[in-house]
Amino acid sequence: DAGVTQSPTHLIKTRGQHVTLRCSPISGHKSVSWYQQVLGQGPQFIFQYYEKEERGRGNFPDRFSARQFPNYSSELNVNALLLGDSALYLCASSSAGTGRYGYTFGSGTRLTVV
């Protein structure tokens, strides 16, 4: 069975540009969450979507936005990129809208802002 799929795996962008990251959850999973992991730190929660509705938002600026599509895949968009946005962006999927059944993470998208 395919796990959580993220694309692209690596990305280099220039300050001020826009980026879109994509995630396909495990088949049958309706919840997708996004996390930012800066080198040497634990992942930080950005967004959670369940059944195409936003269920939670972390402490990130409005430059960060996301959406979930009818097939439960998701996009994370970041506008006006800053050097500090350089990180590993992780997508996690779950069968429920809560954490009751645990989360499965993808391998992430490594974003470098220069």
Add this chain to the structure above:
Amino acid sequence: QQQVKQSPQSLIVQKGGISIINCAYENTAFDYFPWYQQFPGKGPALLIAIRPDVSEKKEGRFTISFNKSAKQFSLHIMDSQPGDSATYFCAACYSSNTGKLIFGQGTTLQVKP
């Protein structure tokens, strides 16, 4: 109240030894406590998880000990192997709500042959 504090930051253990990583939390509403293992270039993988109604959970060489009154939980890796060398994260979650995971800062484990 949303923090999860993890220690030590790094750990070196001899092959066959016991690795112990500790975490403490503040929010008593947390009701799901997973441990994740992360290898370089990969996303975190769920290792083992516990809910606060039990004090210990064992899966193979991995054991979680949970102390609800002290708001602490720990991961024990028995018979540590070089393949266990990775970064370990504890996390906490209020699973009945959004299920947002609050991660600790991580522990880099090195198991020497």
